[in-house]
Amino acid sequence: MFKIVKRRTPTGRIVLVRGRKRPRIAICARCKKPLHGVPIKIPSEIRRLSKSKRRPSRPFGGYLCSSCAREYFREKARKIGG
Numbered sequence: 001m002f003k004i005v006k007r008r009t010p011t012g013r014i015v016l017v018r019g020r021k022r023p024r025i026a027i028c029a030r031c032k033k034p035l036h037g038v039p040i041k042i043p044s045e046i047r048r049l050s051k052s053k054r055r056p057s058r059p060f061g062g063y064l065c066s067s068c069a070r071e072y073f074r075e076k077a078r079k080i081g082g
Contacts, residue, residue: 028065030072038062 002018009015026038037056039046046054055062060069 026062028068029063030068031065033065035062035065 003021005017005019006014007017020042023040023042025040026035027033028035039049039053041049058066058069060072064072
């Protein structure tokens with residue numbers, strides 16, 4: 001969660017500073033493209049958001065991108081229909 005970085009102080013001394021790592025963008029589980037509608041925040045900040053702001057409110061929202069979800073539903077419909 002934290003990353004240790006060497007920093008030089010104004011007096012010239014080098015100190016170790018613990019800084020928070022930047023969170024990664026959420027990616028699609030199938031095609032690995034970045035997900036739209038999912039905020040790039042640390043987990044504690046995401047927990048404070050309302051559920052509607054955490055992820056899209058469609059099936060598999062926040063897990064699959066829209067094109068992969070659409071493709072998945074087509075495959076399911078074809079298996080049931082065929």
